[in-house]
Structures are given as structure tokens and as C-alpha cells.
Amino acid sequence: MRISERQLGDVVVLDLSGPLYGWEAAGAMEDTxxxxxxxxxxxxxxxLARVRSMDCGGLGALVDGFNTMRAAGGEMRLAAVTKxxxxxxxxxxxxxxxxxxxxxxxxxxxxxxxYCGVPEAGQLSVKSLGTIHAFLRQV
Amino acid sequence: xxPGVLLFTHLFLTAASAVVGKAARxxxxxxxxxxxxxxxxxxxxxxVVAMVVGLQLRVRVRLPVRxxxxxxxxxxxAGEAALWLGLSTLGPRAGWMVYVWxxxxxxxxxxxTSVLAGRVLSLRQARQMCGWLGAGAIGGWIGGGxxxxxxxxxxxxxxxxxxxxxxxxxxxxxxxxxxxxxDEPPGETPLVCRAGSLRTSxxxxxxxxxxxxxxxxxxxxxxxxxxxxxQFKVIASQSMSGTDHLAAAFGSFSFYxxxxxxxxxxxxxxxxxxxxxxxxxxxxxxAALAAGSGAVLWSGTLAAAMFMKGSDQVLRxxxxxxxxxxxxxxxxxxxxxxxxxxxxxxxxxxxxxxGALLAxxxxxxxxxxxxSLGVVTIPLLLVWLLAxxxxxxxxxxxxxxxxxxxxPCAAPAQSTGPAFAHRSRRGAKVVTRGIxxxxxxxxxxxxxxxxxGRPNRSRVRRSxxxxxxxxxxxxxxxxxxxxxxxxxxxxxAEHREEGIDAIERISRLLFLLSxxxxxxxxxxxxxxxxxxxxxxxxxxxxxxxASPHRQFLMSxxxxxxxxxxxxxxxxxxRLCSRRASPSLRECGRG
Numbered sequence: 001m002r003i004s005e006r007q008l009g010d011v012v013v014l015d016l017s018g019p020l021y022g023w024e025a026a027g028a029m030e031d032t033x034x035x036x037x038x039x040x041x042x043x044x045x046x047x048l049a050r051v052r053s054m055d056c057g058g059l060g061a062l063v064d065g066f067n068t069m070r071a072a073g074g075e076m077r078l079a080a081v082t083k084x085x086x087x088x089x090x091x092x093x094x095x096x097x098x099x100x101x102x103x104x105x106x107x108x109x110x111x112x113x114x115y116c117g118v119p120e121a122g123q124l125s126v127k128s129l130g131t132i133h134a135f136l137r138q139v
Numbered sequence: 140x141x142p143g144v145l146l147f148t149h150l151f152l153t154a155a156s157a158v159v160g161k162a163a164r165x166x167x168x169x170x171x172x173x174x175x176x177x178x179x180x181x182x183x184x185x186x187v188v189a190m191v192v193g194l195q196l197r198v199r200v201r202l203p204v205r206x207x208x209x210x211x212x213x214x215x216x217a218g219e220a221a222l223w224l225g226l227s228t229l230g231p232r233a234g235w236m237v238y239v240w241x242x243x244x245x246x247x248x249x250x251x252t253s254v255l256a257g258r259v260l261s262l263r264q265a266r267q268m269c270g271w272l273g274a275g276a277i278g279g280w281i282g283g284g285x286x287x288x289x290x291x292x293x294x295x296x297x298x299x300x301x302x303x304x305x306x307x308x309x310x311x312x313x314x315x316x317x318x319x320x321x322d323e324p325p326g327e328t329p330l331v332c333r334a335g336s337l338r339t340s341x342x343x344x345x346x347x348x349x350x351x352x353x354x355x356x357x358x359x360x361x362x363x364x365x366x367x368x369x370q371f372k373v374i375a376s377q378s379m380s381g382t383d384h385l386a387a388a389f390g391s392f393s394f395y396x397x398x399x400x401x402x403x404x405x406x407x408x409x410x411x412x413x414x415x416x417x418x419x420x421x422x423x424x425x426a427a428l429a430a431g432s433g434a435v436l437w438s439g440t441l442a443a444a445m446f447m448k449g450s451d452q453v454l455r456x457x458x459x460x461x462x463x464x465x466x467x468x469x470x471x472x473x474x475x476x477x478x479x480x481x482x483x484x485x486x487x488x489x490x491x492x493x494g495a496l497l498a499x500x501x502x503x504x505x506x507x508x509x510x511s512l513g514v515v516t517i518p519l520l521l522v523w524l525l526a527x528x529x530x531x532x533x534x535x536x537x538x539x540x541x542x543x544x545x546x547p548c549a550a551p552a553q554s555t556g557p558a559f560a561h562r563s564r565r566g567a568k569v570v571t572r573g574i575x576x577x578x579x580x581x582x583x584x585x586x587x588x589x590x591x592g593r594p595n596r597s598r599v600r601r602s603x604x605x606x607x608x609x610x611x612x613x614x615x616x617x618x619x620x621x622x623x624x625x626x627x628x629x630x631x632a633e634h635r636e637e638g639i640d641a642i643e644r645i646s647r648l649l650f651l652l653s654x655x656x657x658x659x660x661x662x663x664x665x666x667x668x669x670x671x672x673x674x675x676x677x678x679x680x681x682x683x684x685a686s687p688h689r690q691f692l693m694s695x696x697x698x699x700x701x702x703x704x705x706x707x708x709x710x711x712x713r714l715c716s717r718r719a720s721p722s723l724r725e726c727g728r729g
Contacts, residue, residue: 087576087577091579138686
């Protein structure tokens, strides 16, 4: 899997291509998101248009990225989610957790979610997401 | 009063009485006799315990369990008080009598608490309360140690016998209150109608592979513990002088070891059992004892002996005991009474006797010093580890047998199922893709189809990566759902069916991945609507699932059960039970 990074204003877009399989690919994605989070980036858009499939590792990387950004007061948005990945997000019910958009443009311009930074009742806590990530990492 | 509090008190009194009595008997005996003779009195204790248990079993045919639990402690306490009175007149042979009597009392009373627990707690309650109940026993060790430590130097070691008798005499009060608080009517009839005897109990143990494996475990652990105890007592008696001083030292040791055991029980036991399961929990005590035995073998000092005995006492009465007690839970109440009484009173005493005999042989034939007995215990510890492994396996089988018995509709199918085996490869591929369909109903239907019969191994192997991903995805989905249901203001009714379906999908995926380990009846048991069947299925999963699924799924199932209980879990649909309709039975075959 390849990761291309580009900056559009305050937003960082990560264009992923290839299947998001295994912990090497997942680790690379997690490291990239952590790096931007440390540098103060508030919004990261993950473009999944060229990712046709993913396994538990990839799912774990998305959970970790989302959790990292939320813990730092920022946000991670998913753009152009393909059908297979969308199905996986539906099965895991993470579609109700992640912010997904049809395109990168919509993800950049999309409204800030209401719960950003302050999780509402019903939203997964940082601890729960951490537990899910730890589980997916070990599967 | 809550049954948990009463059981805690019963365990406290029983353990405190045993500690106080044993501190007195060890000091009194070592004041008159040699350590080598102590091995002989252990053998005599075993023989007397066998006779008393046989008598108790015969009495129980005529008396209900409640009366046995009420009368036996009173008799034991009276005997102990009589020994205290006659100690000065009986002379040195009183040392033998006290040793044997206290040994008998400790053996009988330990089994009584288990019987009581089996009568008032369900499997789920027992799992949840194992830490709390274990703390009662450890509290008893601390309390008993403190009493011995304070009273022995002031009133003498002999006075401890009277204290032990008083503590034992208080146990029937707890039994009476506990029995009255039970849901069942008090006019209970004896559980066992067949002729009660040692032979009958032995045959109950012999017939059950699970009880047999527990017997081996109890035997080996008792033998090792006896040798370690002898080493400790001998090294301590060589380092100190005076009966009262020795009794106080034994009391102090029990007190501090009890404190350490309490901390371990409260902080470590639930985490170890929850995180690693019964197998690793049962391996901790022998591993620590091996380290202690090695230290004594190498240095032979009192510090090393204290470390060995301390690690044994701390871990045996916290992690190991809690795990061992849980191993008995899947058995029927009658088998627990017969089997556990026999194991605790006879097998353990035989183990004690074997340990004493081995120590005697090692000292007399091999001319080994007591500090060199590690050469005997370390190989035995390996046997202990193997026995623990076998007992865990037998526990799993017992749980599964119980599930199959409770859900006859779910007897494992031997034939190859049509869905997986008889479709074309392309057809099978389409079906297996259905397990990752976004619609939960479709996924459940596909999984039910796939699990009709026994999965075709080669096809499963080819799809194992997809199945693993599906299992992880379903598990995460359940986690998000449980989180949503547990949050304040969430509607349980809205999500109940979704959760039950998700749990069934997870069970069926486990079946597809490994039909030998996760038989089809689990899926039915786990959503049967019957609390005891569900608890049994969960206990089975708890010992069968591997990491990381075990920690993740078990915590989710516990949280789900809590949410169900908080919202009237009894309203769950009964999908498959003994009375289920044939069509429903068919739906879950496999």
C-alpha cells in the first residue's frame, strides 16, 4: 500500500492506494497520522478511493488514527469509501463513529461534527476505541 | 442478609479455625516429637479422615445435607474442646491426638463451605463472586494468624485449641441463616438416595473424567504442599525454640502470608482469571513453588523456606483456590457434594500421606535432609502442571456435555452439511461472501446456512482469512453496540435483538473456524434465554477462546449480560430449548 500526502490549507489529505492489508501497511498509516497530529494538524482526510479492500489491520489503523486525532482535539475524516470498505464499516458499526464523505472535496468542506472534541452519550470513548484498536491489532 | 456475605463469614470462620488449630497442633507436636514422626502422624491423620468421611457419608443418607452441615461442626468443636481440657492429663500422646483431630476438622470443614456455595450460588454468581469468597478464606487466615500470634505467647499454645473450637462452633449459625435465606423451601429432602459410603463417593469420582482429573490435581498438589510444609516446619523448629514461641511464629507467618494472599486475591486473582483464564491461573502456584523449592534446595535457610511456604500459601489460597473452585462449577450439585467431599477429605489426605511418605523415604532411605527435598518436589511440580492442564481440558468437556444435554437439538452433527459441501465452488464463494454483507439479517441467514452440518475443511481453510476478518468485524460491531447500550439514556429494547443476533453470528463464525473447539450448540446456548445455559456457554467460551478474542469477547458478553439483567434479561426470546418446536430445533442444527 502507498500513502501520498498533500496539504490543502489547514487540512492534510492522505491518499491511500492498494489493499490495506497487514500490520506493516497499518503501522505506516498510523505513524503518518501520529506525525501530523504531533505537528498540530487539526483535520486529516483519508482518501480511500483507491483502497479496494482491507483486513483487521487496516480497520485497526483507521480506529487508531481516528482515536489519536480525537484525543488531540482534532478530527479524521474518511473520503470516497469503496463499497467493500463501507460494508466492513457497517458490520463493525464504525460507520456511526467515523465521519465519511463521498469525495475529498466534500470531506474538506464538510461541517464539523457536533461531537468533535467532546464525545456525546452514545459515542465511543477514547478508552473503548483504544480497546477495539488493541483487539484488532492482535487478531 | 446476602448469601455472599454469609458465605464469606462461613469461609472466614472455617479458615480462621483451621489456622489457629494448626498453629497449636504443629507447635504442640514438635514440642514432644521429632520432625520425622510428624510424617507418621500425617499418615495417621489420613486414615482417620477416611473413616470420618465414610461415617459422614453414611449419616447423610439418613440426614438432610442441612443437618450434616449443622451437626458436624458442633461435634468437631466439642471434640477439640475436650482435647483442650484433657491435654494436661493425656501427656505426650495428646500431641498425636490433637494433630489428628485438627487435621480431620480442617478437612471436613473445608468441604462444607464448598457444599454450601454449591447450594446457594449459580454458575454465573460463583464466577462473579469468586474473588469475594476467596477473600473470606484469606481473611480467615489473617484473623487466625493474628489470634495465634497474640494468644500463644500470653495464654500458651494449648489455649488456641479452645479458640479454634469456638470458631468452628459458630459455623452452624451461618448455615442456619443461609439455609433460611434460600429460595427453596426449608423442608428439603436428602439429595442422595443411594447408599452413601466411601465406596459410593469413590465411584462417583471414578465415573466422572472431570472429577478424576480434579482428583489427580488435588492429590499431586497436596503431596507437594505437604512436603513444602514439612520443610518449612522443620527448618523453623530448628531455628526457634519453645512451643509457645513456635506457635506464635506460625501464627505470625499465617498472618503476614494471609495479608499478602488477601492483596493477591483482591488485586491479582480477578485479573489473572479474567485475562488469562483458568489454565494459566492454575499454573501460577506450581511455578512459584518450583522457584521456592529451588531456593530451599540451593540455600537451605529459613528465609528461603519462608519464601517457598509463603509463595505456596499466598498463591494456593488466592489464584489457585479460586481457579480450582471454578473447575467444580459445571458439575451437578450431587456430584459436587459427593466428589468434592471425597476429594477434599480423602484424595487430599492421601496426597498429604503420599507427601509425608515420600519425605519419610527420602529422609530414611536416601538420607536426604529436609532442606534437600526439592529433588522430590520439583519433578512432582511438573506432574502438577500436567494435571492442571488435564483438569482444564476436562472442565471444558464437562461444560460442553452439559450444553449438549441441555440442548438436545444441538447435538453435534457428524454428517457433512449440504450448504458448504454440496454446492459448486462458485456457489459456495457467493455464499461465503454473504458473511460480509452489510445487512445483518442476510449475514445471519448465510451463517445459519453455512453452519448446517459440519463445515467442509478445505473450503473453510480457503476462506479462513475472510472468516477471521468477519469474526473480528462482528466482534467490533458488538463492542460498539454494547457501548451504545451501556451509555445512559440508551434504549435497550431497540438494540436487544441486534445484540442477540450479533452474538449468534459470532458463535457461528467460531464454529466455522473451528467446529471441534466451538460446536454448533454454543450459538444456541448463548441465545437460549436460559440464564444457566448461557452462563455455561460463556464459561465454555472463557476457557476455549484464545487471546485476543477471549479478553475482548468475554468482557463484551459480561457487559451485555449486565445490560440484559438491568433491563429484565428474562424477556429474551427462547430460541432453542428442550421444549423448542422442531422447526426451531432444525434451524440451529450443527
